[in-house]
Amino acid sequence: MKGRNTILAAIALIVGAGVAQAGPSSQVAWTVETVKLVKSGDPEKGKQLSAMCANCHGAEGVGMAPNMPSLAGQQADYTYKQLADYKTGSRANPIMSSFVAQFSDQDMADIAAYYASMPLPASGQGATGDAAAAKTLVRRGDGKRLIPACAACHAEPDFRNHHGAPKLEGQHASYFVDTMKAYGNGSRANDVYSVMRNIAKVLTDEELKNLAAYYANPGN
Ligand code: HEC
Numbered sequence: 001m002k003g004r005n006t007i008l009a010a011i012a013l014i015v016g017a018g019v020a021q022a023g024p025s026s027q028v029a030w031t032v033e034t035v036k037l038v039k040s041g042d043p044e045k046g047k048q049l050s051a052m053c054a055n056c057h058g059a060e061g062v063g064m065a066p067n068m069p070s071l072a073g074q075q076a077d078y079t080y081k082q083l084a085d086y087k088t089g090s091r092a093n094p095i096m097s098s099f100v101a102q103f104s105d106q107d108m109a110d111i112a113a114y115y116a117s118m119p120l121p122a123s124g125q126g127a128t129g130d131a132a133a134a135k136t137l138v139r140r141g142d143g144k145r146l147i148p149a150c151a152a153c154h155a156e157p158d159f160r161n162h163h164g165a166p167k168l169e170g171q172h173a174s175y176f177v178d179t180m181k182a183y184g185n186g187s188r189a190n191d192v193y194s195v196m197r198n199i200a201k202v203l204t205d206e207e208l209k210n211l212a213a214y215y216a217n218p219g220n
């Protein structure tokens with residue numbers, strides 16, 4: 001009987017795990033092939049493909065409205081992953097999914113290389129928070145709430161070591177807050193290991209506004 005119970009318990013565990021985990025958060029795995037693909041991106045080809053993106057993301061890669069993300073200066077691995085996630089549906093957005101449907105993996109690498117070749121925006125629009133008040137969270141996090149320092153992953157340029165952790169400097173504050181809220185309520189769930197969902201769901205609206213202001217005006 002004991003053996004049978006153990007087997008039943010094991011089955012219950014497997015079934016339970018299947019329900020809790022609806023699927024992987026992203027189909028992009030940083031294999032050697034994917035890293036090589038992103039490195040092979042051709043900015044010139046990316047420039048041609050991205051003409052249709054300029055209405056919203058700007059000819060200089062700066063979002064045309066505060067709720068449209070700036071792409072200029074972004075790391076190519078991050079941009080590539082987002083485009084691939086929109087294509088597979090790991091990140092849901094009807095506008096973006098319809099745009100990327102036509103692209104091959106190489107096209108997405110080319111587009112990512114093009115935006116990475118532009119300078120980061122000097123500042124982002126839509127900030128209403130207190131940038132100085134966000135510094136402790138950025139540099140130290142909050143141990144009581146298990147929030148790591150943002151800078152551990154989104155650090156100063158050239159000290160980034162996480163595949164997929166984007167640059168945040170100069171991002172529009174409205175988009176920043178929107179996407180953090182989407183992580184917080186799970187409607188954006190393409191962050192591997194829930195790194196951002198776990199953080200965003202415990203931050204207050206006030207903290208989100210302050211963090212958005214800090215990154216929108218990186219000189220502060
Ligand atoms: C009609 C406006 C519009 C057009 C045109 C458009 N986008 Fe977007 N894009 C958006 C919006 C809005 C978002 C934010 C969506 C979300 O929250 O997931 C977005 C998100 C993105 C992101 C994710 C940015 C980030 O910081 O995570 C990338 C990358 C991107 N777009 C690239 C492109 C490319 C490349 C094209 C052209 C092939 C394009 N977009 C065309 C509106 C647009």
Ligand code: HEC
Nearest residue numbers: 137148149150152153164165166176179190191195196211
């Ligand atoms: C353990 C590493 C890690 C830490 C710590 C971390 N992030 Fe992230 N963050 C990531 C990764 C990885 C992504 C990209 C996930 C994906 O693909 O959606 C990301 C994405 C984001 C985005 C989305 C950017 C965009 O353009 O859409 C924002 C905003 C963000 N993080 C803000 C923060 C803030 C604010 C903090 C501190 C309170 C923080 N992060 C802490 C790893 C981290």
